[in-house]
Structures are given as structure tokens and as C-alpha cells.
Amino acid sequence: MSAIELRPACKPADYKSEVSPIWCPGCGDYHVLMSFTRAFAELGLAPENTVVVSGIGCSSRIPAYTTCYGFHGVHGRSLALAAGLKVARPDLTVVVASGDGDGYSIGGNHFLHACRRNIDMTYVVMDNRVYGMTKGQPSPTTEPDFDTALSPGGTGLSPFHPLVIALASGANFVARAFSGNPNETAGILVEAIRHPGFSFVEILSPCVTFRPDEKDWKNAVHPAPVGATSDPAKAARRIMTDDGFNIGVLYRGNRLPYQTKTAPQSIDLTELEKEFEL
Amino acid sequence: MKAPSGHSLSSAADLLAIAYRIEADAVERYKLLAEQMESHNNAELVKVFRDLARAEGIHAEEIRKAGGDDLLARAARLGWKKGESPEEVDLAGAHYLMTPWHALQLALAGEKRALDFFSSVAETAKDAKMKEIASEFVEEEAEHVNLVYRLLRKYPKPPDEWSEDPDAPRSQD
DSSP: OOSSOOOOOOOGGGGBOSSOOOSOTTOHHHHHHHHHHHHHHHHTOOGGGEEEEEOSSSGGGGGGGBSSEEEEOSTTOHHHHHHHHHHHOTTSEEEEEEEHHIIIIITHHHHHHHHHHTOSEEEEEEEOSSBTTTTSBOOTTSOTTOOOSSSTTOOOOOOOOHHHHHHHHTOSEEEEEETTOHHHHHHHHHHHHHSSSEEEEEEEOOOTTTOGGGGGHHHHOEEOSSOOBSOHHHHHHHHHHSOSOEEEEEEEOOOOOOOGGGSOOOOOHHHHHHHTOO | OBOTTSOBOOSHHHHHHHHHHHHHHHHHHHHHHHHHHHHTTOHHHHHHHHHHHHHHHHHHHHHHHHHOTTHHHHHHHHOOSSSOOTTOOOGGGOOTTOOHHHHHHHHHHHHHHHHHHHHHHHHHOOSHHHHHHHHHHHHHHHHHHHHHHHHHHHSOOOOGGGGOOTTOOOOOO
8 A cells, every 4th residue: 555645635725724813804814815725725735845934914924824834933034034944945835924014124135135046935925005013104115195193294205116126136926916806816826836936926905904095906906918028127117117006927037946956065064063163 | 608717617517516616605705704703802793694604505515415526626627717706705895893784785795796697697508407507596696685685674774983983993103
């Protein structure tokens, strides 16, 4: 008898843990969780060989709500954790979850270098253009005229362009999705996970509590008028000139992912320790 | 005939499979809404959403039995790549202070879309068996719509201030 145990294919529900999400009702992140589980089922990922890594924030709660391995890490450091994990265990499927504050502000520097390193993993940022968990502060993607008690008259600052920055930094797959279309988003996640190298998916995910205006996003989103390109300059130009609501895969690159084989070979630890002997 | 997913529905078996997907999707969403309400101590809504999930679950199970052994595989193949189920319950329409009236409005919108979908299949299907099954679904969905309307008589529209919270979430000062 074969030592390999055959098991039935997983359904989306099999990737959802018994922990009840505690996001606000109406939050887009519920739909993102639904997209995660549908994408994992479509790919037939083994939960024990899949890891969801996150930082801090509402969106970063997501690992607890899946049956995969999870790491709810340090603020802004999800990509650093995930990079280490993927390099050490290239056999695992690594998906990183973050928000616009965690990913673009506190973790902004890691974002640039994760794109540049092109390690084979998928980075999902649930962008609601606000710090929701800490009660509504403007984030790097908040519009300049977002007028609140914390930012009277708005910040006056131009928002960060994550997709263009990802392209300029070397991400190998770039897409924008909308949480309110979970099937479509699941399809994009499937493509992102399958694509070799660093895949970046920005999911517009409304914060109904501190940004009730974002409920209107469901009327604003539309499919990108042209398909994905493999030319990063062309993709960047398209993104810089769109209205911010083009949905779909926008760029599919063909850079070779980071290979541990090309990195320095592992060395004998006892030899290394000798160099530190007093 | 096209499924909401854009796939072609070519047989009665395909129709049963897509109908199963529609009901299963509704079960998933109602359960999720019940969980949300439980987290926010809205016990009345927990019951409403669980009851709706149970009702959809019974319907899904009936379809599964009628669809035979390959229904689940066929349903997976016909599943949505684009667009959502016609009976999609809009999770974005949830609010932590929502009332049974709001929950029933979400349900009503989904049931009406499902009714429209099956009516369109019943009207346009060429295959006689498919037309017959679609017509049965039309009757069932019409019953569901009527049921929601009856429940709405029990739960009238709340006053306009329903979402006012004396301790509302607010930006830090």
C-alpha cells in the first residue's frame, strides 16, 4: 500500500478556521477572506503547506481566520518575516496580508525591497485608505482633502501610488481587485499565486466605519480597458493615468524569481562560531 | 443559455449544479452575517441570519440529492470566475446596529435576483427538462420572495435613527 494518503479536494469552507472574524459588519475584509478561501480551494493548496503571514491592523487579523499556518507578525514587518520563511522553506506557498498603513507606511521600506528581491510569494494589501484599527487616521493612500478631527482640512499630501512603486521596484505581477467582487478577486489571487516571483495584489476594501464614503466604490470600479502587459513602463503609464478603479491583472512580468541556489551556499556553523571566539 | 458565471448551461444537470452553487453561496454568506452579528451582540439578527442560512441549506441539500453523484464536481466546474451569484447577499450592506428589517431587505434583494435568473432560464431554455426544472425553481423562489414579504410585515421598517449610537466609533481627537 502506498505511503501517500489520498484525501478529497478541499472546499473553500475547509480553509476557514473556527475563529469568528471580528471586523465591523460591512467591512470589505470579510469578502477578502472569502476570496482567499476560494482561491486556495481552486488551487488545491494543502493547508499544512500554505502560510498566511501578516503585520498589524484590521486586515492583518486574517491568518487567524484560515486553517493554514499563520504568523501574525510585527507592524510593517510581514514581508521581512515572509521572505525569511520562503527562502528557508521554498516548498511552502506563502501569502502575505497587509493594509495600507502597515504595508505602505510602517512597512514601506520592506515593500520596496520585497519587490526588488522578487522572492516567489504573493503580497495582498487590503487598501481602505485609512488606519481603521486605531480609529481613522489618514494613511499613505488617503486623499489629500480627507477632513477629520485628526487632519483638519485634510493632509494636503499626495497619496502614495503603490502599484506604480511596485512596478518601479521590480514586482513581477501587479493587479488591482475590489473586495466586493469576491469571485473575481479569487481569480486574480489564483493567478497571482501561480505567477512566479513577487506578486502584488492591491484589493480595494472599504472601511465602512471610518470611510463610509467608500461604500460607493462598488459603483466606481470597472474592468481595466486593456489586458495585462509585460512592459513595466507601459503598465506604470496606464496606472498613473487611470482613475484608480481599474480592476484586473495589470502587469505580468517575466523576471526570474530569487533562487536560493544563486545565494551564498550555507556554511558550517561551527566554522562560523570560530570566527567569533575570544 | 448562460449561467451567471458566463458558462453555458447545456442540460438539466448543469442547471441543478448552478442552482446548488447559488444556494450554497447564500448559506455561506448568511452564516458569515450571523457570525458578524454574534460578535457584535446583536442576538436578534443572529437568529434571523441563522434561520435564513438553515432555509437555504435545506434547499441546497434537496438540489444536491436531485442532482446525483456528479453534481458537486459539475457545480465546481460551472462555478463563478466572474460576477457573483444572482442570490448574492450583499455583505457590504451589513451594519452592527442593523435590524431584522434590514436583514430581510438584503434577503429580499437576493431572492428577487434569483427569481429573475430562473425566470430567464425558464423562458429561454430549449431543453424541455431544463425548462421544467427552471419553472420549478421559479415557483420555489417566488415562494421565498413571498415568505420574506410576510416576515417584513412582522418586522416593520425601523425609525430613521436606527443607526444612531450614543457611543459611536469616532476618530481620535
